[in-house]
Amino acid sequence: MYAIFMKDAKKNMETYHRITPKSEIDQRVLSFQKRLSQQDIDGALILQKTDFFYFTGTFQQGWLYIPATGGPLLMIFKDFERARAESPMDEIISVSGAGKVPEALTDMGYPVPKKLGMELDVLPVNLYFQYKKIFKLAEISDISTDIRMLRAVKSDHELACIGEAAKMSDLVAAKAMELIRPGKSEVTLAGELEAYARSLGHQGNVRMRLWGAELFYGHILSGKSAAVPSYLASPTGGYGTSPATAQGAGFKELQPNEPILVDYVAALNGYLSDHARIFSIGSLSQDLMDAHHAMLDVQEMAKEIGRPGMVCEELYNRMVEQASMAGYGEWFMGATDRRIRFTGHGIGLELDEFPFIAKGQKLVLEEGMVIALEPKLIIPGKGVVGIENSFVVTKDGLAALGKFPDGVSQC
Helix, strand or coil: CHHHHHHHHHHHHHCCCCCCCHHHHHHHHHHHHHHHHHCCCCEEEECCHHHHHHHHCCCCEEEEEEECCCCCEEEEEECHHHHHHHCCCCCEEECCCHHHHHHHHHHCCCCCCCEEEECCCCCCHHHHHHHHHHCCCCEEEECHHHHHHHHHECCHHHHHHHHHHHHHHHHHHHHHHHHCCCCCEHHHHHHHHHHHHHHCCCCCCCCCCCCCCCCCCEEEEEHHHHHCCCCCCCCCCCCCCCCCCCCCCCCCECCCCCCEEEEEEEEECCEEEEEEEEEECCCCCHHHHHHHHHHHHHHHHHHHHCCCCCEHHHHHHHHHHHHHHCCCCCCECCCCCCCCCEEEEECCCCCCEEEEEECCCCCECCCCEEEEECCEEEECCCEEEECEEEEEEECCEEEECCCCCCCCEEC
16 A cells, blocks of 8 residues: 555655646636626635635635635735746636735736625624725625635545545554554654654645644544543643643653554545544553444444434434443533534545534535544543544445544554
């Protein structure tokens, strides 16, 4: 598998200037324009970097204008030549600043919009007021949900990209088997494993949309330190290296007969795979093994019933019910009264995409969505057991993208 993966990685490097096909960009724009027309929005100005990449194929700095009808206009501040190389869009021009955007639209034959869509879920307030001044006559409307709904259902191209990231997840998990040794600190193991992931082409940053949320690769946690809660919207936390990070690997040393969680996000060509496995140096106690197998049972049930048409909250409730019936309700997805209220999340270019398998979520599963399910038990004083895999929603249930064994792996 490694030889095949590296061959594909080298091929990607040779063509990195344009990794998103024009047909893919054209279809995304067309689908979004239908949503704009349904809301009587004249056009949308895309600023958020992940959305910008989704519609253009480049992360260079600029503005993307998508009218309700007609071709889009990509306006680049920095770097223009690189954007032209990376993006397959037809109309790409250089613009010297945000205040010049209306003039650029007029010069290129676009009417200045009366109703302008923007990503108000992530746009800072100061920037919002700046664009209110720039587009004096326009009513600004939120189009973030429309973009997130569009991105929730993956194309064949995107599924292929996520599939490649899943191969990386399997390789990283296999490497963890080689690197886990007694006495090694969590943070040392993290550094070694992250270096290996980078050698495979891991992009380093894991993008999240939620304000204030950040993640560096993921969590490597061992024994009781894995059960330490943190601020992050995650069942696991960890000490981290200091209060300035307050999550993830710390200086605790790995010990025999304790669960070691490797919960890492693979990130390749923009697309992510979320993946968690439990390792141990020697064997785990029977109570921990039983708890882990209970989480595998929750995952298997979810794989069977998670089909198109199912309401996300219903899938969440079924997973919570099974964990409770197995006797693990007090530790499922957290061990405090502030435990998280989700058991899975969408994944793609960002780690927190639609849909959320969560309490109160009425969104319906659709074929082509990709979700990371993560039934885990947080057991104070002992650690974490459980699983996380990325799945594609198919008409026959949830299809796993990774192949690394789900059981506890002894090192």
